[in-house]
Amino acid sequence: MGLIKNLRSQFKKPEGLLGSIAGMLMTIFGKEKNKWTLSLLNLKQNDHVLEIGFGPGIGIEIASKIIQNGKIIGIDFSEKMLKKAYQRNKKAIQKGKVELIHADVENLPSFQLHFDKVYSINSIIFWNNPVQTLMNIRKLMKDNGVIAITVQPFTKDATVDTAKQFGIEIVKQLVEAGFIHVKTELKQMKPVPIVCVLGVNKEFQSA
Numbered sequence: 001m002g003l004i005k006n007l008r009s010q011f012k013k014p015e016g017l018l019g020s021i022a023g024m025l026m027t028i029f030g031k032e033k034n035k036w037t038l039s040l041l042n043l044k045q046n047d048h049v050l051e052i053g054f055g056p057g058i059g060i061e062i063a064s065k066i067i068q069n070g071k072i073i074g075i076d077f078s079e080k081m082l083k084k085a086y087q088r089n090k091k092a093i094q095k096g097k098v099e100l101i102h103a104d105v106e107n108l109p110s111f112q113l114h115f116d117k118v119y120s121i122n123s124i125i126f127w128n129n130p131v132q133t134l135m136n137i138r139k140l141m142k143d144n145g146v147i148a149i150t151v152q153p154f155t156k157d158a159t160v161d162t163a164k165q166f167g168i169e170i171v172k173q174l175v176e177a178g179f180i181h182v183k184t185e186l187k188q189m190k191p192v193p194i195v196c197v198l199g200v201n202k203e204f205q206s207a
């Protein structure tokens with residue numbers, strides 16, 4: 001496998017030296033997509049928030065500046081990213097505002113609370129069974145909780161149509177998983193356009 005191809009594969013589960021490079025790239029290029037996704041979620045100071053696939057922890061850091069009396073929990077199955085995100089968010093973790101968990105979204109741990117907001121950026125493309133996983137996530141959410149799933153295509157020649165195609169796929173997955181009021185947001189962003197699909201959880205008791 002060539003170096004570039006090998007580096008690309010590191011975005012799924014960053015490990016070793018190449019995983020560190022992938023993490024660095026996520027840090028450099030991650031701020032805008034994380035900020036945008038979180039702005040669409042309209043976080044409130046008391047929200048309980050879950051991020052899936054937090055990578056180097058940029059989104060967790062932004063969210064922790066908004067959340068004051070709530071809680072932010074992140075899960076990621078890469079130990080390398082757990083360490084990076086831990087370093088970045090050490091203070092908020094020590095204060096108990098942030099908790100980072102080493103876990104696979106396809107084998108979710110149990111939580112003491114239900115979430116108002118859930119988001120995931122450039123991670124769903126790596127999940128083996130996104131619909132079943134989204135159904136399981138829905139059970140962790142409060143009634144009327146909101147989910148945001150963002151994808152920025154990795155290919156450098158991606159166009160707005162590429163982002164739209166991802167959006168169509170994610171809409172189908174969210175609807176199949178039982179989310180309602182599903183809507184798509186698109187944005188021109190360098191190096192390629194980005195899509196975020198939002199959905200609302202209907203009563204989790206009936207899931």
Ligand SMILES: C[S@@+](CC[C@H](N)C(=O)[O-])C[C@H]1O[C@@H](n2cnc3c(N)ncnc32)[C@H](O)[C@@H]1O
Nearest residue numbers: 011012030053054055076077078104105121123
């Ligand atoms: C491309 S990175 C995106 C990181 C971050 N969301 C960002 O945009 O900066 C994808 C992240 O999802 C994580 N991931 C992929 N599949 C996962 C799974 N099944 N369970 C938990 N984390 C997963 C990877 O370890 C990686 O940190």
